Amino acid sequence: MKITTVEARNIHYISTMVRDGEGHSHPGKAHDAYLPFLSITCDDGTVGYAIGGRMDVHTLQHIVGPALIGEDPFMREQIWQRMRTWQRLHPSFTDRTLNALDLALWDICGKACGQPVYKLLGGYRDKVPSYASIMVGDTIPGGLDSPQAYADFAVKLVEQGYTAIKLHTWMPPLIPKPDPKLDIKACRAVREAVGPEIELMLDPYHDYSRQEAYYLAKELEALDFLWLEEPMDENSIASYQWLQSKTKLALCGPETAAGKTQNRAMWITSNAADLGRAGTEDMGGITAVMKSVHLYEAFGMSVELHGGTIGNLHVLGAMGIPGKYYERGMLHPLLDYETPKPWFTRLYDPMDREGMVAIPQEPGLGWNLNMEYIQDNLL
Known part of the structure; x- marks a missing residue:
């Protein structure tokens, strides 16, 4: 061939x-x-x-x-x-x-x-729980223009079957300056709206200072959030070591930092994060991500995958360690995620009423x- x-x-x-x-x-x-x-x-x-x-x-x-x-x-x-x-x-x-x-x-x-790709990779499970990944905040009426708008949308997502939700909050250039206090207002509004049983995560502005990131982490601890993603420049492993030592909240990373598996090895051995982060688009494909999955497994760590990609879905089907969730989205009150794009005949990641997404079973991807x-x- x-x-x-x-x-x-x-x-x-x-x-x-x-x-x-x-x-x-x-x-x-x-x-x-x-x-x-x-x-x-x-x-x-x-x-x-x-x-x-x-x-x-x-x-x-x-x-x-x-x-x-x-x-x-x-x-x-x-x-x-x-x-x-x-x-x-x-x-x-x-x-x-x-x-x-x-x-x-x-x-x-x-x-x-x-055979479906996840079985060629080894095969571990045929469905995975998903979380609703909410789009970055905006100033659009009826969109994500306030903490209350996030809360109202979160309630609708829970009604659809999601048992976990991740917020992306406001970032420049739509607001003049990132504001961790505004981020927390949205996180608090969502927690109050959905109650204690729904798992929540935050992916905020990616270049906060140490003190701003520390503020976020301590507030999210009190709100019982599951993890915090990349609140600081990921090139500064020392900043993540510093924050990881000062909070009980799980830190998840690196996400977009260059270096594929080698960089993730540095994060692991530096104790810079509690949860690993990888993704097919960020790292160069399924082949690259599986290398990192086995690396995290060797260190007794879980790894969460970045993005609702078909490649990530197959990796999740083959992983014998957590990733707990498939990232489904990006979602927005004014957009319809459930209707396939015109280049698809159907969604590759439909979700059931229990918040589960099945791994595609067709040969290939x-x-x-x-x-x-x-x-x-x-x-």
Whole structure:
């Protein structure tokens, strides 16, 4: 089995999401948008796909793609290690782009074997509890414009079946300055609205000072939050060591720090966090995340996965250690998460009334792609 074709293109669609200056998503006016799409075809006709994830189409088509022609897609580790070294001199070859390549290869192998990817990874569970990941705060009437708006939305999420909720609070540029006291007002309003049985987490502004992060941690302790994510610059492991030593609240990280598994090893041995953090888009694919899963297992730690990606869902199905939750979202009062995007025939992560998400059982990743829509809108 050999790779014969690598094609990376964009899909045109109409979006009602916009990104602010820092890259956070919010509801917005309808506008033209473009979604990256990768397909890798083998000589037996098997095709692997990756879609979205802010991969770099030009890099995949013109730099990475030609190097894959003639390769055996089952040699995933060899290909991943080779491509990892290419990142050094190709700055456009980001971990998100490496992730797309890795996902498509896993999709091929699952289809060729007639098995879902999580079973190829070892297989541990076929469903996982999810938490509602609320979008970053905004100033939109009817949106997330106040602590009470967060509380009202949280109640609706619990009614849908969620047993855990994570808040992303207000961040520049929509507010002039991050405000930990405003963050806590939203956290307190949500706790009062949903009661003590719902597990709550906070993912706030990512560049607070030590004292601001300490204030958040101590207030969240009193509110019985489950964890706090990356409240400070993740390049400062010493700051996380300092905060971890001063709070009983679990700290979760690193999330977006560069360095893949090697950096997470530094966080573990530095006692910088209580819970590990990893994700396929942040680290370069399923192959990379599984390395970190086994690293955390060796140190007796759990690892929570960042983002509601199909790759993370398969990793969660294969993990013999907690990750406790699948991150489902991003969710917003003015957006409909439950209707599939037009490039999908159905959701890959539907949730039942108990807050559980099933791991896709189709051979490969289980994208459920609407190929007619995709072909009609490829650029």
